Amino acid sequence: MNNLKRSISILAAAASVVLLLGAGPALAGESGDDNGGDSGGDSGGGGDDRVIQVGSCTGSTDWKLKVKTDDGRLEVEGEVDSNRNGQRWDWTIRHNGSVSARGTATTVAPSGSFEVERRVVDLAGTDRIVFRAVHAGEVCRGVVNY
Numbered sequence: 173m174n175n176l177k178r179s180i181s182i183l184a185a186a187a188s189v190v191l192l193l194g195a196g197p198a199l200a201g202e203s204g205d206d207n208g209g210d211s212g213g214d215s216g217g218g219g220d221d222r223v224i225q226v227g228s229c230t231g232s233t234d235w236k237l238k239v240k241t242d243d244g245r246l247e248v249e250g251e252v253d254s255n256r257n258g259q260r261w262d263w264t265i266r267h268n269g270s271v272s273a274r275g276t277a278t279t280v281a282p283s284g285s286f287e288v289e290r291r292v293v294d295l296a297g298t299d300r301i302v303f304r305a306v307h308a309g310e311v312c313r314g315v316v317n318y
Contacts, residue, residue: 229305229312237303237314245291250303252277252312253285263305267292277305 222240229235233254240247248265257279264274265288277286292301298317305312 223316223318225314225316227312227314229310231310233307233310233312235303235305235312235314237301237316239299239301239316239318241294242291244294246294246299246301246318247289247291248272248301248303249287249289250305250314251285251287252279252305253283254279254307255284257281257284259284259307261286261305261307263288263303265290265292266300266302266304268295268300 222238225237227235229252233252235253236249236251238247238249238251246267248267250263250265252261252263259279260276261279262274262276265272272292273288273290275288277288279286292299301316301318303312303314
């Protein structure tokens with residue numbers, strides 16, 4: 173009976189590791205929905221501090237959104253990769269529905285991409301971070317619930 177209990181415990185622990193390390197939305201996910209490249213998913217801050225979401229925009233461009241803690245705040249990094257230099261994109265970072273930062277960025281060589289990084293207040297409970305970028309009608313939108 174002890175061997176059976178030990179085997180069940182080992183299997184349960186292994187299943188937990190697979191769930192934590194798998195390519196689920198808490199680590200990285202790609203959108204299969206029709207929300208303009210939105211890749212949501214609940215992604216808690218927990219033990220692994222960094223949460224990364226990746227996805228495709230409404231055209232051929234890709235986006236990435238990273239969130240992690242940094243000195244009691246949240247470090248938010250949004251990236252757009254169009255593989256074309258010189259494109260001007262309007263971007264916005266929203267935190268729990270309010271605009272935290274906005275601006276314009278231009279894709280640069282060698283990869284035809286840009287990234288923006290901002291720090292926001294780490295509020296009590298789950299923080300919802302939305303990164304959105306628009307260029308010539310193409311929309312990139314990523315979401316992390318941290």
